[in-house]
Amino acid sequence: MRIQRILATTAALTCLTALAGCKEGGDRSSPPAGASAASPAGTPAAEGTLAAAQTQLRKFASCEDLSSKPGDPRLPAGDFPKAGQWSVEEVAVCSDTSETGAIVIAVPKDMKAFQEGYKKYVLDRMAAGDGAYGLFDQVLVGKGFVVFPTRTPTSVKLVRSDLRVLVCNPGGRVPEGYKREKPLVEGCSLTDFVSSEDGSGSPNFEIPQNPDNGGEAKPGQPKNGSLGLPRAGSLAELRKLVGNSLACEKNYSTDPETVAVSSIDYVPVVTGNALDWGVTGRALCGQPAGERRAHDLSWLSTVGDMKKLQAKAKAAQQADLKDDGRLKATTSLLLVGENVAVETNSPSSRFGLYQLQFLYLNCKPGFTAPGGYRLEKAQVDGCVLTNYEPDHPAA
Known part of the structure; x- marks a missing residue:
């Protein structure tokens, strides 16, 4: 300054x-x-x-x-x-x-x-x-x-x-x-935009963050391109795919009222009318609040318009980042596949999903990933898909 x-x-x-x-x-x-x-x-x-x-x-x-x-x-x-x-x-x-x-x-x-x-x-x-x-x-x-x-x-x-x-x-x-x-x-x-030379000011969401700089390879991924993203033909297939990573085996629901639940500890990415987010089907894994406090909540989605989903998620993420440059600890991260998505705020669950080739939609300005992690283009400018989380790097 x-x-x-x-x-x-x-x-x-x-x-x-x-x-x-x-x-x-x-x-x-x-x-x-x-x-x-x-x-x-x-x-x-x-x-x-x-x-x-x-x-x-x-x-x-x-x-x-x-x-x-x-x-x-x-x-x-x-x-x-x-x-x-x-x-x-x-x-x-x-x-x-x-x-x-x-x-x-x-x-x-x-x-x-x-x-x-x-x-x-x-x-x-x-x-x-x-x-x-x-x-x-x-x-x-x-x-x-x-x-x-x-x-x-x-x-x-x-x-x-x-x-x-x-x-x-x-x-x-x-x-x-x-x-x-x-x-x-x-x-x-x-x-209300605070400009700074050292990047400590307000985040500039117009700065492209896509990693493709014209080189032969993108950082964190092989030269032959993407390792691919998972896909599923239905919510049932998606539930089976992520079963070992999320609490979906015993506690699973597609009831709209149940799926719409959130708590002080678990905040979904997709809110309101799911169709407005490009989502065609939605389910909840985990135990909603009842006799005991809600726990292990995560959301599964089949996606008909992945670009719309990522655009809406980008706007929500930017609104969260705007105040202090950080995401709220209880807000779920959006991990996407080709035609499916998962929302969870559990780092251990996300680690399992990364093994299934899901990638996290990260729209934070200036984000990059070290060698060995995946870093690929998202479907919206200013975001990347990655399996690297600075606060929870994989061992």
């Missing part, structure tokens, strides 16, 4: 405070609450905004030991917005203890002037030869305040609120799946 470059000059950082004048949704008809406040620095109005900002931030990230002392050692080195500069009324800093970083909070008097100043600074830096300036500098606009975290993971947490990243570099893009809103100045945008 290049927040130090924003803090390197007074002009850059004072820009950060004008951002707070953006209304959610880009409505420029009137500023948000506090946007036109003109109370001098250090007054109760400014202090009240700082306290309110801390309260809002703490709903999504750690923001401890708030201080407005100019000499606070947590403030980034170099210049930063001071009271009276670039419409800044008050500046404070708090500690993000969970990410071992800090969050600087600036309270502006004129939000639009701040945004205009930031935009001008970005364009001046670009004209001076730094064409990428502003693409990775995380300036987050709130209602009545602006923050700039010193750690990228902090920004990722904060954009889950109504805070938005201000981007004024014309080369900045908002990938599919993220919001793009209008700020108070033309030529910039507000987004």
Whole structure:
């Protein structure tokens, strides 16, 4: 992250405070609450905004030991917005203890002037030869305040609120799946996408993750192509195929109400109307909740439209990854064959399914597999089929 470059000059950082004048949704008809406040620095109005900002931030990230002392050692080195500069009324800093970083909070008097100043600074830096300036500098606009975290993971947490990243570099893009809103100045945008150079920002689901790079062989699979995927002509055949890997022998049901069950411990991939997922038949293995808590749940599907299934599963997986880049522990993984699929959150069960040549649909940006594991194209862009799980690698 290049927040130090924003803090390197007074002009850059004072820009950060004008951002707070953006209304959610880009409505420029009137500023948000506090946007036109003109109370001098250090007054109760400014202090009240700082306290309110801390309260809002703490709903999504750690923001401890708030201080407005100019000499606070947590403030980034170099210049930063001071009271009276670039419409800044008050500046404070708090500690993000969970990410071992800090969050600087600036309270502006004129939000639009701040945004205009930031935009001008970005364009001046670009004209001076730094064409990428502003693409990775995380300036987050709130209602009545602006923050700039010193750690990228902090920004990722904060954009889950109504805070938005201000981007004024014309080369900045908002990938599919993220919001793009209008700020108070033309030529910039507000987004919940956090861009970073090191990959620790928001996942970019538009980046192709398919492993075929034009070489003779794909990583993790033989040069002669895929080892193949399993298939079954019916749910009964699929039940028999996976019988040794899943609890399907004694506890098996195709009753729609039973199949639709889920629990806090077992969350299926396919939800709602199975036909919308390209699924033609569906069954449940394992014991639903009754006298005792549900256990060993997994779902079997025959698939009429594998591309539709993978597309829907990709969207569900991306929604799960968006908050923190991780899948919920109770969410099942989708393992596919040619015309069948299995959903389970049991690593040991998946290990058995991998031996049957099922492969897991992985749509996490940047995923790759080491040599010796299978890594093949999925039927949807941005996903791969693999038998490698970083958290549960096969011995």
